[in-house]
Amino acid sequence: MRRSMLFMPGNNAGMLLNADALGADSIILDLEDAVSPKEKDSARILVRNALKFLNYRNCEVIIRINSIDTEFWKHDLNEIIPMKPDMIMVPKVNCAKDVQIVADYIQSVEKMHNIEKPTAIMPLIETAMGVENAFEIAKSCERVKAIFLGGEDLTADLRCKRTKKGDEIFYSRGRMVVAARAANIAVYDTPFTDVKDEAGLKLDSEFAKGLGFTGKAVISPRHVMSVNEVFSPSKEEIEYAYEVMEIIKVAKEQGKGAISLRGKMIDAPIVERARQTIEMSEAMGGEFYG
The missing domain is CATH 3.20.20.60 (Phosphoenolpyruvate-binding domains)
Structure with missing residues (x-):
C-alpha cells in the first residue's frame, strides 16, 4: 500500500x-x-x-x-x-x-x-x-x-x-x-x-x-x-467503515433489503468505500492520522 x-x-x-x-x-x-x-x-x-x-x-x-x-x-x-x-x-x-x-x-x-x-x-x-x-x-x-x-x-x-x-x-x-x-x-x-x-x-x-x-x-x-x-484514513473514517460493515452484516442476517446508518441510506458504493477504508487501515497495521 x-x-x-x-x-x-x-x-x-x-x-x-x-x-x-x-x-x-x-x-x-x-x-x-x-x-x-x-x-x-x-x-x-x-x-x-x-x-x-x-x-x-x-x-x-x-x-x-x-x-x-x-x-x-x-x-x-x-x-x-x-x-x-x-x-x-x-x-x-x-x-x-x-x-x-x-x-x-x-x-x-x-x-x-x-x-x-x-x-x-x-x-x-x-x-x-x-x-x-x-x-x-x-x-x-x-x-x-x-x-x-x-x-x-x-x-x-x-x-x-x-x-x-x-x-x-x-x-x-x-x-x-x-x-x-x-x-x-x-x-x-x-x-x-x-x-x-x-x-x-x-x-x-x-x-x-x-x-x-x-x-x-x-x-x-x-x-x-x-x-x-x-492519503491515510482518519480514525473517524475507519470507525465509520467498520460501522457500515457491521450494519450490513446485521441487515443480511435479518433479511432486510435496505438499511440506514446515522440517517443515511447505506448503498453499494458506500459499502465499497468502507471496504476500501478497512483494507487500507489493515495494510497500515491499524495506523491512522487525525
Whole structure:
C-alpha cells in the first residue's frame, strides 16, 4: 500500500543509506533525470550495490531507469533486475509498445538469472501522447501495476507554464485516474515541487486524493509525513467503515433489503468505500492520522 513515494538521486550514497528511515512507503531510486550522462555508470553500480547489501525493510524499492530512446536503459536493467527490485519505473512512456519493449527485455534478464517472480512495471506518463494513450498503457502488460503522472515534463510538452494550482494538468490528472481505475491498477500523482510550501503541498495532495489518486510522489523527505497523512484514513473514517460493515452484516442476517446508518441510506458504493477504508487501515497495521 503506497501513499508516498520519495524520489532519491541514484548517485547520492548518503540518501541511499538513510532511505529506509525517511517514512515513505516507497523510495524511487532515480537513474534518469537526477544523474548526468557521465555519472550513469557509477550511479547504476551504486544503486545495484545498495539493493544487494542494504536491507530496506520499511519501504518498497522502485528503480527509475533511463528511457528507451537512450543507450542506458538496457544497462540499467542488466544490473538492477538480478537484485530483484520491487518495481521498475519506465520514463517517457508514450504507448503500449514502449512498455512491451521494456517488459520483453526484463523477461530476458529474469530468464538469464533464473528469476521466477515477474518484476512489476510502473510507466511514467509525461507527454501529451502518453496521456491520450493512458488506458492503452495501463492495460499493455500484466507487469503494469500502476501508472504515474509526470507533471514537469508534461507541461513542457504541452507548452504551458507549470503552476502550483495545477489547472494546466487538470485534464491529464483526470484522464490518468480514469484509465487506471478502468484497468484496475494504482495511479500516482506528480510531486509538488515547492519544498518550503507545506500548506500548498497539503492542498495539492487533498485535491489529488479527491480526484481518485492512490498516492503521491514527493521530492523531499520533508513532504513525506504530509502526504502520508492526507492519503491515510482518519480514525473517524475507519470507525465509520467498520460501522457500515457491521450494519450490513446485521441487515443480511435479518433479511432486510435496505438499511440506514446515522440517517443515511447505506448503498453499494458506500459499502465499497468502507471496504476500501478497512483494507487500507489493515495494510497500515491499524495506523491512522487525525
